[in-house]
Amino acid sequence: MVKPLYAANKSSPFYVDQAFYKKCRVKQQAQPPTKSFLVPKRSGKAWTLKAGQVCRITTPQGPQVVDFNAWNQHDSQERFWASRTRQLVGAHVNIYDQLWSCLPYLRPIITVTDETIRYGIDADGAGCHDLLGTRCDPYVHQLLTGESLDVCCHSNLLRAAHDFGLQESDIHDVINIFQVTGLTTESEQYFVKPCPAQKGDYFEFFAEIDLICALSTCPHGDMSKPIWGEGAVDSVEICRPIGVEIYTLDEHLLQSWRPPAVAQYQGNHGI
Numbered sequence: 001m002v003k004p005l006y007a008a009n010k011s012s013p014f015y016v017d018q019a020f021y022k023k024c025r026v027k028q029q030a031q032p033p034t035k036s037f038l039v040p041k042r043s044g045k046a047w048t049l050k051a052g053q054v055c056r057i058t059t060p061q062g063p064q065v066v067d068f069n070a071w072n073q074h075d076s077q078e079r080f081w082a083s084r085t086r087q088l089v090g091a092h093v094n095i096y097d098q099l100w101s102c103l104p105y106l107r108p109i110i111t112v113t114d115e116t117i118r119y120g121i122d123a124d125g126a127g128c129h130d131l132l133g134t135r136c137d138p139y140v141h142q143l144l145t146g147e148s149l150d151v152c153c154h155s156n157l158l159r160a161a162h163d164f165g166l167q168e169s170d171i172h173d174v175i176n177i178f179q180v181t182g183l184t185t186e187s188e189q190y191f192v193k194p195c196p197a198q199k200g201d202y203f204e205f206f207a208e209i210d211l212i213c214a215l216s217t218c219p220h221g222d223m224s225k226p227i228w229g230e231g232a233v234d235s236v237e238i239c240r241p242i243g244v245e246i247y248t249l250d251e252h253l254l255q256s257w258r259p260p261a262v263a264q265y266q267g268n269h270g271i
Contacts, residue, residue, distance in 0.1 A: 044156030058243035063195035063222035082173035092127030126182030156216035
């Protein structure tokens, strides 16, 4: 049996303190959310999150795919790095997995504390909370259909992040929360299955650093109908809003926790 390329030893930072993050789960806390809001269907929203806070992304009306970006609140050059996270933790994200930032920072910026889908890997090799793909965008859409439109996750994320002074070049590869994906056996091409989330499901994470977060409520909704090609439809009926809840943890719980340091490499790449 083949083994993962990026295998870490037990002393590496890839091994998280699961007992700590279990205590951070929202269902372990007595207090209500510090802030909550609803992101309308086919739109985007950005918000800030303090290091040590927990964010819960919910499906208040039923299945809906979410495209998610994150940046260091104080330095937007540090952002979520989907491809390296995929190599380090897997093509689909589970509880206690961490989302890593790009070079030269390379540190965990988010830790998944809880999620209710518990999909696993199905008979087709598909999993949920996807790092294989990325956001839909108007450029690819026009190539596939000849149509020009701005109802795409890339555009939704751009409009949302623009409120914090970010530009199109800041929008990056996403984690597709609540989305089931895999690669076809015959041609290793990307495929998507209908979203398995039900009303009240959630994806929850701990902020390791101060963050700007942004999400798009994907205009393809719950992915239950073809998007492109033969039989494709643009159906608003399969689109739903997404809820966001932010929780501030008890300061005593965080006494021994510190935000992770950036990568310590100082070799100057041999220059």
